[in-house]
Amino acid sequence: MKRAIPILAIVTAVLLSFALYEALIGAPTERTMGDVQRIFYYHVPSAWTAFLLFLINFVASIVYLIRRNPKADILALVSAEVGVVFCTVVLVTGPIWARPVWGIWWAPGDIRLTTTLVLWLIYVSYLILRRYSTSGQTPVIAAVLAVFGALDVPLVYFSIWFFRTQHPSPVIGGGGSLDPRMAHVLLINWLAFLCLAFLVGWTRYQLEVVQREVEEAQALESLLEGSR
């Protein structure tokens, strides 16, 4: 098991470099947008990875509420942390692309944009709650908040959908088909990003396990010292 992390790290590095080459040089240039479109290969895989991690957070939180298994709690924490990082990448790369293409940094009525932003806000508040919690029951209240956050997602989506239909925005949903070569590059990038997310998440998971063991050992030690 110990050797798995370096191997995974090497695989991830190779995949990421290959994906970078493919995204910057391998993929054909988009006809109307030009090279700026290449940010798409980072933007979209980050978004998919972030959504996947938030889904894992939701499932792990429910499992924790039912089973009270500390591993599920650590998984929920890690997936939320890494998910927020990837979601931040999405929110930063989006406007960089939007400025030259749409002519604006941010389109408040766009459904994917705003849903992603609200998701980011919800999971940041989740992480803040975990940090500020004082009781030993942090996992329980965090899991409950995660369930509330996940229930909120469809409501956010529909509310912005209504908002958009009522307030026409400059952005019209995707449409059109993707060049197969571009789709190929996109998938390679997604694979590389998934490996990266897995690597970071796994390392963080181990770290959290060790950290909790240390905390437990310290608590035990101070108890023993007190009784001496």
Next chain:
Amino acid sequence: MSFLAITRATLAKDVRLEWRSKDAINAMLFFALLVVVIFSFAFDPTAEESRRIAGGLIWVAFLFAAIVALNQTWARELRNQVLDAYRVSPAPANPLFLAKAVGNFIFVSVIEALMTPLFIAFYKLRALGPAWELLPIAVLGTWALVINGTFFAAISLRTRSREVMLPLLLFPISIPALLGMVNATTAVLTGEESARVWIALLLAYDVVFTIASLFLFETILEAE
């Protein structure tokens, strides 16, 4: 005691406490008044403009004011270990939660009833759409704020600096409800669109989170 009896007893106690002290109502009232006055200094809108922005102003003022009531919901029960006593008693958790939510609903509704005339006067408002729709919007919108607010206030009891924590938890999750309230109110005031979809959204929000809160409140109450 039955579910309803516990709810009624807790609610009656809270309302009586509030009636005698008027802590939450006074603070909320003054807070909302300040928001109205400050906004009216910040811009001096014409009747047409104010119709467009009033929906947002009203609900932001009520949201901020509601935080005051929500924060003291459970803080009151911490004194003399009332909450611990409740936890060890055989009474189920949900009636307590429901009573607290209904209590907050009453307090915030009182504020809304008192502040709305002021808003109308300050911003020269007159609804161009069907004005009766403002009533279901107010009821559903207020419930959307207090149901999650009451729940998250119970969560933030378990944190450091809990007064700060509540808005940080409540605002992100409330975004769809806020969008619903603000847009429904604006739709009625301008009379340009129908407010129906927004009312439906608020209703869906209320149903989803009322069920979720009742389902999970016991877990929160026992988490100590």
